[in-house]
Amino acid sequence: MKKSFYGILALIISLSLCLPLASCGKRLKKYTSTYFEHFDTYATLTLFASSSEEYKTLDSIFKSELEKYHQLLDIYNQYENVVNLYTVNASAGTEAVAVSDELFDFISQAVHTHKITNGYTSISIGAVTSVWKQALNTHTLPDEDILAEAAKHIDISHIILDSTNKTVTLTDSKMSLDAGALGKGYAADKIGNALRDAGCESFLLDLGGNLKAHGYKPDGSPWLGGIRDPNELEGSLDLSINISDRALSTSGSYHRGFELDGTVYHHIISPYTLRPENIFSSVSVICRDSYVSDALSTALFSMSLEDGQMLIASIENAEAVWIFADGKIVTTDGITPTT
Amino acid sequence: MKKNDIILLCSVLLIAAIAFFMGTVLLDGSGDTVVVAVNGAEYARLPLDENTELLIQAENGTNKLIIKDGEAYITEASCPDKICVKTGKVTEMRSVVCLPNKVTVTLEKGD
Numbered sequence: 001m002k003k004s005f006y007g008i009l010a011l012i013i014s015l016s017l018c019l020p021l022a023s024c025g026k027r028l029k030k031y032t033s034t035y036f037e038h039f040d041t042y043a044t045l046t047l048f049a050s051s052s053e054e055y056k057t058l059d060s061i062f063k064s065e066l067e068k069y070h071q072l073l074d075i076y077n078q079y080e081n082v083v084n085l086y087t088v089n090a091s092a093g094t095e096a097v098a099v100s101d102e103l104f105d106f107i108s109q110a111v112h113t114h115k116i117t118n119g120y121t122s123i124s125i126g127a128v129t130s131v132w133k134q135a136l137n138t139h140t141l142p143d144e145d146i147l148a149e150a151a152k153h154i155d156i157s158h159i160i161l162d163s164t165n166k167t168v169t170l171t172d173s174k175m176s177l178d179a180g181a182l183g184k185g186y187a188a189d190k191i192g193n194a195l196r197d198a199g200c201e202s203f204l205l206d207l208g209g210n211l212k213a214h215g216y217k218p219d220g221s222p223w224l225g226g227i228r229d230p231n232e233l234e235g236s237l238d239l240s241i242n243i244s245d246r247a248l249s250t251s252g253s254y255h256r257g258f259e260l261d262g263t264v265y266h267h268i269i270s271p272y273t274l275r276p277e278n279i280f281s282s283v284s285v286i287c288r289d290s291y292v293s294d295a296l297s298t299a300l301f302s303m304s305l306e307d308g309q310m311l312i313a314s315i316e317n318a319e320a321v322w323i324f325a326d327g328k329i330v331t332t333d334g335i336t337p338t339t
Numbered sequence: 340m341k342k343n344d345i346i347l348l349c350s351v352l353l354i355a356a357i358a359f360f361m362g363t364v365l366l367d368g369s370g371d372t373v374v375v376a377v378n379g380a381e382y383a384r385l386p387l388d389e390n391t392e393l394l395i396q397a398e399n400g401t402n403k404l405i406i407k408d409g410e411a412y413i414t415e416a417s418c419p420d421k422i423c424v425k426t427g428k429v430t431e432m433r434s435v436v437c438l439p440n441k442v443t444v445t446l447e448k449g450d
């Protein structure tokens with residue numbers, strides 16, 4: 001009787017001793033990597049892994065995939081043994097360029113995106129965006145004549161895709177492709193797939209504000225994405241959204257711009273007015289794929305609210321938050337703003 | 340025999356208590372931590388509940404980090420765009436990033 005009492009007591013004590021150790025052994029640790037060498041922005045991966053070896057393996061996948069898509073969608077540089085957007089642009093007006101399946105897939109998707117966004121998110125707008133890029137760098141407004149001339153060379157129908165031979169032809173020698181509104185989202189999806197295939201069960205990717213999350217955190221809580229009113233007005237919105245297995249992209253006028261005579265000139269150029277619009281200070285889109293959220297947030301930024309609402313309603317499970325320049329906030333029904 | 344039992348029992352209980360204490364205190368490290376990184380490498384870890392100032396000497400310039408009353412934010416930056424200053428306070432969902440200086444400020448939640 002006494003013996004069994006001590007036996008049980010010893011068992012309880014040894015179990016209680018093991019408990020913290022056991023949870024410690026299984027404990028998933030949070031790791032973060034940030035790189036600044038890709039897509040002209042930052043790239044951060046936050047993940048949970050059981051060992052630093054596991055983290056290192058996943059981090060090397062992150063870095064190599066990041067490098068791969070950065071090179072593939074780069075319009076400024078050429079790389080050895082890589083046929084990328086630079087290669088396609090350099091051949092504009094001359095001949096068909098044989099591209100990898102992946103680049104062909106990207107350009108095909110981008111042409112489709114041009115159609116569904118009514119041209120508001122367009123891969124063929126390169127001639128105009130390059131004029132504005134110069135303007136943003138020098139903080140001077142572009143010459144109207146140069147802008148008008150550039151606008152003659154943004155016709156999407158001058159991209160000829162041959163799906164049998166996997167070639168791309170730009171039939172206008174002065175046109176150029178620009179993946180600025182699509183590339184980061186596209187890469188986030190692809191990198192996310194690679195990490196998932198490598199067995200990573202819980203991570204958050206942030207490619208310059210394009211968030212993509214997979215799985216839930218070890219404690220069961222979701223990954224959260226934030227939307228904040230960039231105007232920072234009194235009582236302004238500060239929204240946190242469950243983005244586990246979803247993507248969140250925000251397009252805003254507060255990035256990469258300059259102010260002249262009270263007008264903000266930023267990097268999102270409307271293909272219709274040929275200049276940056278200032279109806280909104282930011283527009284965020286939440287949906288399944290980062291490519292779609294990236295493309296739609298750009299499109300919605302330059303569209304009227306009504307046109308944007310119609311577009312977002314046509315996309316399955318997509319939500320949006322429009323923050324007007326004056327601080328007014330409109331959301332889709334699936335989002336409850338908390339102030 | 341009975342006395343030895345008690346000694347054994349007490350020492351086992353004592354060890355268990357110490358182990359439990361170590362387990363909860365050392366592993367938990369409760370409280371939120373502000374993590375500053377420059378070009379992806381950890382630069383500083385600061386508790387969010389201690390008011391402090393930090394001048395971050397980054398690759399291409401400096402950023403001034405303030406931690407005050409449980410909030411962390413950048414107040415000054417040597418870069419021209421000042422996006423990190425405009426971003427406001429760091430939250431778990433939103434890091435503050437300075438692209439020109441390659442600085443990230445993130446918030447790590449305590450357990």
